[in-house]
Amino acid sequence: MIDLTVKIAGVTLGNPVMPASGCFEILPEQERVLDPAILGAIVNKTIFLKARAGNPPPRIRETPGGMLNSIGIPGEGVEAFIEHKLGALSALGPPLIISIAGNSVEEFCRIARIIEDTGKAELLELNLSCPNLNDGLHWAARKETLFEVVSAVTEAVSLPVAAKLSPAVTDIVEMAATARKAGAAALSLVNTFKGLVIDIEKKRPLLGNITGGLSGPAIRPLALYCVYEVYRSVDIPIIGMGGIASWRDAVEFMLAGATAVAVGMYNFVNPLVMAEVVEGIDRYLAANSFSSVKEIIGLAHRI
Numbered sequence: 001m002i003d004l005t006v007k008i009a010g011v012t013l014g015n016p017v018m019p020a021s022g023c024f025e026i027l028p029e030q031e032r033v034l035d036p037a038i039l040g041a042i043v044n045k046t047i048f049l050k051a052r053a054g055n056p057p058p059r060i061r062e063t064p065g066g067m068l069n070s071i072g073i074p075g076e077g078v079e080a081f082i083e084h085k086l087g088a089l090s091a092l093g094p095p096l097i098i099s100i101a102g103n104s105v106e107e108f109c110r111i112a113r114i115i116e117d118t119g120k121a122e123l124l125e126l127n128l129s130c131p132n133l134n135d136g137l138h139w140a141a142r143k144e145t146l147f148e149v150v151s152a153v154t155e156a157v158s159l160p161v162a163a164k165l166s167p168a169v170t171d172i173v174e175m176a177a178t179a180r181k182a183g184a185a186a187l188s189l190v191n192t193f194k195g196l197v198i199d200i201e202k203k204r205p206l207l208g209n210i211t212g213g214l215s216g217p218a219i220r221p222l223a224l225y226c227v228y229e230v231y232r233s234v235d236i237p238i239i240g241m242g243g244i245a246s247w248r249d250a251v252e253f254m255l256a257g258a259t260a261v262a263v264g265m266y267n268f269v270n271p272l273v274m275a276e277v278v279e280g281i282d283r284y285l286a287a288n289s290f291s292s293v294k295e296i297i298g299l300a301h302r303i
């Protein structure tokens with residue numbers, strides 16, 4: 001028997017595999033394809049305080065090895081989320097990682113407290129890639145705003161907090177260290193990379209929001225590099241993501257230093273991918289004579 005359990009910020013996961021936020025809605029029809037109970041954790045699509053409509057269409061475009069999306073995080077708002085979805089998510093079994101975002105520091109703290117009061121979340125993931133209303137830059141673009149929001153939330157709640165960082169920065173290691181200093185107990189690396197597609201017939205950007213976030217295998221080496229670099233200097237657990245499409249990719253992220261991995265865009269290509277990743281990691285560990293998945297975390301740094 002191989003031990004697949006890992007620990008993120010004091011939360012024990014049955015295995016290191018989970019969906020990336022926004023990429024796996026648990027619907028009754030999906031449960032017939034993939035049993036969510038096999039996952040290491042469940043992660044919701046980011047919720048805001050109030051309902052949001054999202055961005056104008058078109059919102060999605062397939063690109064080489066990936067997908068550009070400018071969905072814009074539409075949603076029902078935190079109270080409706082609690083009323084309609086949280087109970088069902090929590091009944092699935094695996095620990096719940098609740099992804100939240102706010103337009104202001106106060107909003108982040110309010111949602112965090114509301115979620116904490118439900119008693120159903122094990123970990124809060126702060127989506128810091130959305131713009132803040134003061135300067136329009138995303139929260140994780142500058143050390144000052146990153147520190148401000150992460151420290152405010154970690155002071156406001158006793159739930160552990162994972163800071164989900166954007167790769168659109170000069171130095172991701174500096175940002176990761178800032179999040180840790182502000183009290184983050186874990187890091188989620190990374191969110192999408194900003195990209196553009198132009199419609200050559202209409203001679204203008206194709207997406208309704210002009211730019212979008214690139215995800216999928218196209219970003220894997222970029223995301224893997226972020227995880228590798230951050231692991232070398234920041235000593236809190238990393239949930240690694242970006243283009244994971246198979247168990248081999250997941251193993252790469254763990255060898256680079258991720259304690260757990262999240263699968264995003266590839267769920268749309270292969271709805272069974274997360275189950276295949278769990279099974280594949282197990283087989284890889286057995287074939288390489290490991291008794292615990294924890295033994296491979298960061299192993300690529302030995303040289």
Ligand SMILES: Cc1cc2nc3c(=O)[nH]c(=O)nc-3n(C[C@H](O)[C@H](O)[C@H](O)COP(=O)(O)O)c2cc1C
Nearest residue numbers: 020021022046127190191215216242243244264265
């Ligand atoms: C359709 C779509 C919706 C997403 N929605 C969210 C979201 O609500 N919150 C968030 O933090 N990240 C969101 N992401 C980013 C993913 O969680 C993930 O960080 C990124 O896509 C990289 O992983 P991947 O290449 O496996 O998709 C979204 C990505 C996609 C493709």
